[in-house]
Amino acid sequence: MNLLDRIKELAHKRGISITQLEEELNIPKNTIYQWKNRTPSTKRLQLVADYFNVTTDYLLGRNQVPDWATKEEVVELDKLLDSNVNMSYGGETLTPEQIQRVKDILIATFWDIVKEDKEKGKKM
Structure with missing residues (x-):
């Protein structure tokens, strides 16, 4: 799961779209979708992490599930x-x-x- 997938999942759990998330956080439209192929700024990444009450490490996939997990x-x-x-x-x-x-x-x-x-x- 990549950064964009994690954000989509968190937004879905919260019942909002990526577009709504961008509006609420004052992030330009389609910026988050660009994160599929680009690394976001630290400031924007932290903004999204704070909004969902997760760490930037979680968003970046640094808290991975063990390979042997089902x-x-x-x-x-x-x-x-x-x-x-x-x-x-x-x-x-x-x-x-x-x-x-x-x-x-x-x-x-x-x-x-x-x-x-x-x-x-x-x-x-």
Whole structure:
């Protein structure tokens, strides 16, 4: 999955089009579509990441799924992450950075557990 695919997926989950996203973020029309073949500016990439509450690393595909992971396992991880959308501590909603840190920990722990289960011969 490339940068444009990730942004399309996030926009779809949010129920908006790429055009609407560009309008909301004051990005010129069709700019995001050009990112399929070009690298965006750091400023614009960060703007999109902040809008969707994800990291630029996620958008750029640096948080890749292990090669040995099945589609079903990826779906289970997505369910886990989606179930923790409204994160708070002490009655206060976590900041986007804090939420991403929690998600990164969940992702790493999830794949560790799946790998251990595979080594033991367990199936999902």
